Amino acid sequence: MTDEIDEMEEIIIEFIAEAEESLDKIEPLFVELEQKGEDKDLLNDIFRSMHTIKGAAGFLGFQLIVSVAHSSENIMKKLRDREISLSKELMDVILKSIDMLRLLLEHLKAKDGMEEDIAPLVKELEDALNTAISGTGIAEEPGEPVESGTAATVAENIEPREEPETAGIPESAQNPDAQTGSSPAGQQETAEVAQAAKDNAQKPKETPQNLRVDIERIDKVMDLAGEVVLVRNRLLNISKYFNRNYSVDSQTETLMETVSFLDRVTSDLQIAVMKMRMQPIKKVLSKFPRLVRDISASVNKEVELIIHGEGTEVDKSVIEHIGDPMTHILRNSIDHGLESTEERIAKGKPPKGTVIINIFQKGNQIVIEVSDDGQGIDIEKLKKKAIEKGLLTEEDARKMSDDAATDIIFMPGSSTKEFATELSGRGVGMDVVKTNISLLNGYVEVSTEKDAGTTFKICIPLTLAIIQALMVEVSGAKYAIPLSPIEETRKVSKEEIENITGQNVIVIRDKVCPLFELNILLGNGSNGNNGNEPDHKYIVVIAMGDRRFCIAVDSLLGQEEVVIKTLEGIDTTSSYVLGATITGDGKVVFILDVAGMSRKLFELIKL
Amino acid sequence: METSTVAENVLQLVSFTLANEEYAVDILNVQEINRITEITKVPNAPDHVEGVVNLRGKVIPVINLRKKFGLPEKGAGDTTRIIIMDIQGVTNGLVVDSVSEVLRIPSGIVEPPPVTANMSSKFIKGIAKLENRLIILIDIDKMMGEAVQV
Incomplete structure (x- = not known):
């Protein structure tokens, strides 16, 4: 190793990235371990990852990380060698040590020079180990405390293969399911991770070549x-x-x-x-088993989390933004959706609640379903609450269909839980979920059945950068409508359009659908025809979740693949525009924000 | 102001006209000056937002300075230009009646703006007195800061 700061910096960055990946990888394994009992492969895997972190940290002189990793590695070693058995207390303290490692890595990353006081945690780890040892009746000396900063510890921790100059490299070869996510290994199911990691360790040379790219x-x-x-x-x-x-x-x-x-x-x-x-959505999911464990422990419910389709690949931008809304929905499902164990037994349900996350690709959309087998949403109670809080009038509530009523939970300021709990119901409601998802140009809907459970369905486009769009024209101006929410387009005659209490509607296959003139929506005043209504109009039928509406335009120009350009420097919150694109002839065409349109329109007419 | 000081106390400005008045902005903010191209209207946008244009693949907003300053409207003519400006990292276009010249003036001849009730006077950084003309120096950061928030 040279003394050059740049090179050192690079090695440290590499180390942080790898250590974080290792932690991401082992965290779900812990939860799996807790469910499966003492699985030797899993333990080996965890032990190895922890050891790698410790080794690299020791080499780089991050003593705090070494100490924490060392203490929790001690426990894992004993677990692996079956000298102690796994208990909830042990697991809690190990998970705590992982949190601490993350925190320490954060400090390294931020270069804030801050240090955490790890002594209590190290003591806790040692105590837990000692308790476990005495508990199992095996006489064993307590885990040797770490001798801080001595060369002996460091040397012992570094495996011979880790030549100083290449300290970061062997690990990266062992982590094919790392950053880029383009490797096949990135799509492994969790269950396979243990096996795959083991294979990788045995033949590190054969793993696919990956490149870390900024x-x-x-x-x-x-x-x-x-x-x-x-x-x-x-x-x-x-x-x-x-x-x-x-x-x-x-x-x-x-x-x-x-x-x-x-x-x-x-x-x-x-x-x-x-x-x-594109990256496997697994990146987001890996924190959920732990999250579910923590939430269910704090509300005293037994919950099993089942994840399907974690290999589904989505755009990086989706990965970045989907975590928070999903976390929120999960919390909601466990905290509000599932009943307490006693209640479940009384209802004749299995005492353990189930939350299923199902992810799949449908056309050019990603669908994420989060379902629980809980009590379902009490629609009457929901309506009552909404009336109390002034979100609805009583008349509206009476007229409201059950499907429409479930959408109340997405209104700002609605929370059905009587008391705010530690986890959810802190005033930050599901409206945040809805907002976050519409930022991704997607939508969320909810279906519920009493005592059978609730399902949240999130639909988001695969990528945010390029979309298929329908080009339309009104009064000489072109607009692009994203293709995904378009259900159909039609040519309708004047006679087909009816007017009900001032709202134009049209009947499509026996369903009444509100009709809006695009020109008027876009603030261009009249419909531009000077009162001479043409005999025929073209309409675009938009379906957002279970809401459906039509937009009338002068003509349909055809389908085009458009690159979304964000608009900087102007406020477009009220313009129903989500971006712009440049067409083949160099003109700027706006892409319409139909999700925003749907929200606004249905607020106005309260259907 | 300081940033534009090339030699000591010399300001480099780009001057332009709007309704017979002469205005100027700091040359460092100016990226380029274009003839007027096709402007796409932004739905439901404030009045002074003329629309957006395609600047070599980038979509940038265009502000009509006449409307922004509450001056009477005038259609685009031969001399009409769009001044493309980089304002705090955001590219914007300003529609002006015509662009005059690049000026180098000593900062000593700039006087503070007159105290008036005129709403646009808060965008004025100062007034430069040359032999036989007055040039209004625009505080572009302040003006666009507000335009963006509208």
Whole structure:
């Protein structure tokens, strides 16, 4: 190792990233361990990861991390060698040590030079170990305390293979399911992780090659790919023009061929770049087993968490933003959804509640379902609460369908729990969930059945950067409507449009659907036809969750793949616009925010 | 102001006209000056937001300074320009009647803005007195800061 600060810095950054990954990996294993009992493979795995952290930290001189890792490794060693048996107390203290390790890593990352007082925790770990040893009746001397900072400890902790210059590298080779997430190993199911990690340890050389790339570089490539898409669209337009007007020229044919080749390559490029940003959603899920364990312990309920489809890949931006809403829903399900153990037994349900997270891809959307087998949402109670809090009038509540009523929980300021608990019901309600998800251009809906449970269904687009859109035109201006919420488009005659108490509606397959003029929604005043209503109109039927409405436009221009450009410098909260795109002819076209539109419109007409 | 000091106490400004008055902004904020291109109207936007334009693949908002300053409207003409400015990291375009020149003036001739009840006077950093003309120096950060919040 050289004395150069840059190099040292890089090694430390590498170490932090790897240590965090190791912690992410072992945390769910602990919870699994608790469920499965003492599984030797699992224990081995945990032990090894902890040992690696300790070794690398020791080498770099992070004594606090070494001490914590060492103490909890001691416990795992004894567990692995079956000298002590696993207890809840032991698990609690081990999980605490993981929290502490995370905290210490945070300090390293922030370079704030802050230190945590780890002495109480180390003592707690040792005490727990001693208790466990005396509990099992095996006479054993207590885990040797760490000799702080001595060369002996450090040397002992470093395995021979870890040459100083390459300290960070062997670990990265062992962690194929790391950062990039593009490797097949990244899609393993949790159950397989133990086995896979073991395999990896045995043949580290054969693991797929991974590269850690700064996300900014990928985003830059993404931006450039977006530019290429726009240029491709322009070229397609130009080549069509040449094909129309100069089709006799042999060069025109060459141009057409070249452009269509560019077209294909561009599409491939776009997909390839998008995949670079895709990561298994497992990254978010790994914290949930622990979270569920902690929540259920604090509300005294027994909960089993089942996760399906954690290998599903989603865009990085989705990974970043989906964690909080999911955590909130999980808390809600356990705290409010599931009944207490006694209640469950009284109802003849299994005493242990189940929460299932099911993730799958549907078209170009990711669907995340969180279901519990609890008591369901009491709709009457919900309505009553909403009336009390002034969120609804009594008349509205009476008219409201049950489906519509469940949406009350997404209103700001509604919480059905009588008393705020430690976990949820702190005034921060499900409305936050809804807001966060609509920021991702997605939507959330809830279905519930009394005593059978509640399911939250989140739908979000796979990526946020490029979307399929329907191009429409009103009064000469083009707009793009995201394709995913569009149910259908129709040509309707004037006679089909009816007016009920001032609201235009149209009947589609026996269902009444409110109809809005896009022109009026966008603040362009009249519908631009000077009172001369054309005989026919085109309508776009939008379905957001169970809400459905129609937008009337002058004409439909066709489907296009558009790159979303964010708007900086102007406030678009009231303009129903989620971004803009640049079309083939270089014009700026706004992409409409139909989710926002739906929210606003249904607030107004209160359907 | 300090940032524009090239030699001691010299301000470099870009001057432009709006309704027969001459204004100027700090040259360091100015990225480029373009002829007026096709502007796409922003739905339900405040009046002074003229729309957005495509600046080499980037979508940037365009502010109509006449409307912003409460001056009478005037359609785009031959001399109409969009001044592309970088204001605190955000790129914006300002529509002006015409762009005049790049000025180098000693900061000594800039006087503080007159105290008036005029709402746009709070965007004025000072008034530069040249031989036979007055140039209004605009505090662009203050002005756009407000425009963004609207």
